Amino acid sequence: MGNRTTTGHTAALVLITAVELVVFLDTTVVNIALPSIGAGLRLDEVGLAWVTNAYLLAFGGFMLVGGRAADLLGARRVFGFGLALFTVASALAGFADNAWVLVAARAAQGIGAAVTVPAQLALLTRTFTEPAAHRRAFGVWGAMGAAGAAIGTAAGGLLTDGLGWRSIFLINLPVGVVALSLIRRSLPADPPRLARSAMRLDLPGAVLGTTGLLLLGYAVGALADRATWTSATILLAVALALLAGFVATEARTAAPLMPLRLFRIRQVTGSAIVNALVGAAHVPAFALLALYLQNTQHYSPTRSGLAVLPVAAAGLIASRTVIPAAIKRFGARTLLAAGLALQALALAWFATLPATVDYLPDVLPAALILGVGLPASFVGVTAPAVTAVDQTDAGVTAGVVNTAQRIGSGLGVTAILVLASTVTGTAGYLAGLRTGFAAAATLALLGCLLTLALLRPNLLATPVARPAERPHR
Numbered sequence: 001m002g003n004r005t006t007t008g009h010t011a012a013l014v015l016i017t018a019v020e021l022v023v024f025l026d027t028t029v030v031n032i033a034l035p036s037i038g039a040g041l042r043l044d045e046v047g048l049a050w051v052t053n054a055y056l057l058a059f060g061g062f063m064l065v066g067g068r069a070a071d072l073l074g075a076r077r078v079f080g081f082g083l084a085l086f087t088v089a090s091a092l093a094g095f096a097d098n099a100w101v102l103v104a105a106r107a108a109q110g111i112g113a114a115v116t117v118p119a120q121l122a123l124l125t126r127t128f129t130e131p132a133a134h135r136r137a138f139g140v141w142g143a144m145g146a147a148g149a150a151i152g153t154a155a156g157g158l159l160t161d162g163l164g165w166r167s168i169f170l171i172n173l174p175v176g177v178v179a180l181s182l183i184r185r186s187l188p189a190d191p192p193r194l195a196r197s198a199m200r201l202d203l204p205g206a207v208l209g210t211t212g213l214l215l216l217g218y219a220v221g222a223l224a225d226r227a228t229w230t231s232a233t234i235l236l237a238v239a240l241a242l243l244a245g246f247v248a249t250e251a252r253t254a255a256p257l258m259p260l261r262l263f264r265i266r267q268v269t270g271s272a273i274v275n276a277l278v279g280a281a282h283v284p285a286f287a288l289l290a291l292y293l294q295n296t297q298h299y300s301p302t303r304s305g306l307a308v309l310p311v312a313a314a315g316l317i318a319s320r321t322v323i324p325a326a327i328k329r330f331g332a333r334t335l336l337a338a339g340l341a342l343q344a345l346a347l348a349w350f351a352t353l354p355a356t357v358d359y360l361p362d363v364l365p366a367a368l369i370l371g372v373g374l375p376a377s378f379v380g381v382t383a384p385a386v387t388a389v390d391q392t393d394a395g396v397t398a399g400v401v402n403t404a405q406r407i408g409s410g411l412g413v414t415a416i417l418v419l420a421s422t423v424t425g426t427a428g429y430l431a432g433l434r435t436g437f438a439a440a441a442t443l444a445l446l447g448c449l450l451t452l453a454l455l456r457p458n459l460l461a462t463p464v465a466r467p468a469e470r471p472h473r
Contacts, residue, residue, distance in 0.1 A: 028286055060114070061110075092108070135328055142375040202253055208245050268385045272401050292433050333380070339379075
């Protein structure tokens with residue numbers, strides 16, 4: 001019985017983390033292929049930006065809905081739906097014959113990813129209840145998410161050069177089909193759900209929150225273009241008004257999409273704030289490094305992609321060795337602070353890159369440091385929040401924390417690239433890239449300091465009771 005249980009848990013972990021790798025891989029796999037996509041579909045820079053942003057905005061905007069759906073309808077059921085949508089959308093993107101089909105397919109991919117990720121965390125929390133197994137599972141999950149961005153950059157170059165840009169989407173199909181076929185036998189069944197569970201989904205909150213987040217992401221990106229600054233400012237005001245309406249709706253609805261009571265749990269609030277900084281620091285780093293290697297060192301797309309593979313390799317090794325032992329001995333707070341400190345060190349190292357690089361002494365050490373710091377941050381920032389709440393709130397809590405990272409990623413990419421471009425105009429291209437790396441390092445360091453300030457050590461939070469439960473207690 002014990003061996004069968006262990007085998008079943010291993011199968012569940014492999015399935016969940018493989019899907020995690022693929023959905024995060026798609027955040028970066030398209031970057032190096034953009035010139036080929038533009039030539040193939042006659043897209044200008046604005047259209048190409050939407051090929052990237054459609055995925056990122058939908059990923060961030062729909063995650064709260066996905067988290068609440070996992071709680072109400074069952075994590076396994078919602079995981080399967082999200083994976084199916086992601087797989088079908090990948091096929092549509094791979095066979096797209098015009099720009100709008102591709103952009104729509106990328107948005108559908110983002111919705112599928114947004115639904116899948118909170119369900120993954122709810123399934124991990126339910127499956128791995130023994131402390132050591134729980135630490136190992138979250139360590140592997142964090143490494144897969146961190147490795148996805150690095151592997152996506154490398155895979156994008158190899159696939160585009162070898163098989164054409166369509167292959168970066170079609171490669172998802174075999175993974176999706178195999179994963180869908182294994183769900184029933186590998187993942188724990190959902191608990192019984194009332195037939196009216198779907199009716200409890202907070203539709204006004206879903207519309208206000210999702211629309212507000214989508215407009216926020218679009219408006220911040222548009223602010224970088226002086227030609228659209230006025231309209232972007234108006235959209236930003238509308239987005240903030242929608243989000244204010246969302247908070248007001250959540251405060252008075254009986255079954256909110258995002259229960260505000262969760263923010264009385266310090267781990268949830270602290271994790272959300274710090275996770276926004278995790279995203280704002282690490283996502284721009286991959287873009288800056290690709291620009292540095294290709295535009296100043298004249299690396300090819302394939303060579304540039306392979307140069308960041310040590311980030312993924314270091315993360316996978318650390319997740320199986322250092323991270324589970326560290327979280328057991330020092331706790332999630334210390335692991336998170338250490339991970340962000342390592343990120344800050346690596347990004348500060350990149351900020352000193354010379355005009356002519358020698359890869360082994362100049363780039364590789366920082367890439368390895370970043371590779372260890374990323375999964376440490378992912379695990380350290382997620383585990384405290386989802387384990388501090390009742391299992392019935394695990395999905396929405398995962399959605400809150402990961403939405404914060406997606407918002408931080410979008411804002412960080414925009415702000416740091418605009419800063420780099422501004423410095424480039426006055427001090428030169430290399431100075432602009434160095435400034436961008438320094439800004440990202442500062443955000444990582446700020447996240448480290450806030451971790452120590454907001455997340456108290458050895459704090460075992462008591463989940464906040466649902467309103468209906470309070471009179472009984």
